[in-house]
Structure formats: C-alpha cells, structure tokens
Amino acid sequence: MESNSDRRSFLRTGLTAFGGLLAAMGSRMGGDAEAAHTKMGVGSKKHKVVYHLSSRNWKHAMFNLGNIKNHMKGVGGPRNLDVHIVVHGPALPNFTKKKINKKLKARLETLQLDGLKFGACGNTMKRFKITMDQLPQGAIHVPQGGVVRLAELQEQGYVYLRP
The missing domain is CATH 1.20.5 (Single alpha-helices involved in coiled-coils or other helix-helix interfaces)
Structure with missing residues (x-):
C-alpha cells in the first residue's frame, strides 16, 4: 500500500x-517573438487588416500608428501582416506636409517601409483642396472615397479596426 x-x-x-x-x-x-510565432504556426498565416482613421487630433493618429506597430510585432513581424490605413475627414489634413508633426511623419515613414499602405480619401482631398504632392510619399489616392475603400477591403477579407 x-x-x-x-x-x-x-x-x-x-x-x-x-x-x-x-x-x-x-x-x-x-526568445524572439517572430521565431516563436512561426514555430507555433501563428506566423504561417498573413493577417489582413485595415485601420480606419478620421479623428482631427494628431495624437490619435500617433496612437493608431502605434497600434499598427504593435500589431506587426504581435504577429511575428511585418511579413505576417498585410496592413492598410484609410484616412479621411478631419484626420487627413494632419498628414499634409505643412501640418504633419515630425514624430507622426517619422512613425508613418517607418511603418510604410514595413509595408503599411496609406490610403487618402479622394472626397476629403477635394473638400480640403489637398493634392497628392502635399501628402506623404507613398500615399495612395482613394478616388472612390475612404468609406467605400474600407468596405472594399472588408469584402476582400480584411479585418476592420478603428482604435
């Protein structure tokens, strides 16, 4: 017993x-998050997300770009994330070369190098008389409008996020 x-x-x-x-x-x-995700199978899928930004406050734009940076890190690196940000309404003027905050510009440029696609609403561009040459390099003109682009990306399987 x-x-x-x-x-x-x-x-x-x-x-x-x-x-x-x-x-x-x-x-x-x-200890590398990217390697851990790949070995666990998490990084084997490319995540598709679209972030929506319309807030006038440039600090909210910084917050959104910070979320995108963390999102990239969280899925094991930019190679595991197909990410767009669609900017419209009062948020877009914050990204013009005359108004863009230096920190915001630096963060955007870094994320664009990692694959972020920056979509600028065509309707907002008309309303605020913004031209493509006034926007950051790499900006994509969205002639059909920001909300239409958001819907199109969702129809293509992108997850919609609006932090």
Missing part, C-alpha cells in the same frame, strides 16, 4: 520532469 508521502513524491517528480520538458521546448523556440 502506498503512503501519501510516496504519492506526493511521485507527483513532485512528475511535475518536475514536465516542467523541464516545457523549459526545453521554450529554449528551442528562443
């Missing part, structure tokens, strides 16, 4: 061995 101390000893030994196995698996995966 087994005693309680024998059972506890057996349980402790089993848990220690299981913990060692988990630690070994963790060390093989490395």
Whole structure:
C-alpha cells in the first residue's frame, strides 16, 4: 500500500520532469517573438487588416500608428501582416506636409517601409483642396472615397479596426 508521502513524491517528480520538458521546448523556440510565432504556426498565416482613421487630433493618429506597430510585432513581424490605413475627414489634413508633426511623419515613414499602405480619401482631398504632392510619399489616392475603400477591403477579407 502506498503512503501519501510516496504519492506526493511521485507527483513532485512528475511535475518536475514536465516542467523541464516545457523549459526545453521554450529554449528551442528562443526568445524572439517572430521565431516563436512561426514555430507555433501563428506566423504561417498573413493577417489582413485595415485601420480606419478620421479623428482631427494628431495624437490619435500617433496612437493608431502605434497600434499598427504593435500589431506587426504581435504577429511575428511585418511579413505576417498585410496592413492598410484609410484616412479621411478631419484626420487627413494632419498628414499634409505643412501640418504633419515630425514624430507622426517619422512613425508613418517607418511603418510604410514595413509595408503599411496609406490610403487618402479622394472626397476629403477635394473638400480640403489637398493634392497628392502635399501628402506623404507613398500615399495612395482613394478616388472612390475612404468609406467605400474600407468596405472594399472588408469584402476582400480584411479585418476592420478603428482604435
């Protein structure tokens, strides 16, 4: 007949061995989030997302771009994310060369290098008399309008996000 101390000893030994196995698996995966996602199968799918920005406050634009940066990191890097941002209404003038905040411009340019596609609403451009040469390099004219573009991307399987 087994005693309680024998059972506890057996349980402790089993848990220690299981913990060692988990630690070994963790060390093989490395500390790099990108590698971990790929090895776990998370990075094997390219996520498709579209962010919607219409707020007049440039700090809200910074917040959105920060979310995109974190999103890229969270899915294991920019190669695992097909990301658009559609900007319209009072948000768009914040991105003109005359008005853009230096920090906002730097963050946008970095994200564009990582694959962010910046869509500028054609209706807003007309309303505010904004031309493409006034917008950041790489901006994409969305002649059908920002909300139409948002709907088109959702129809193509993009997840809609409006932080």
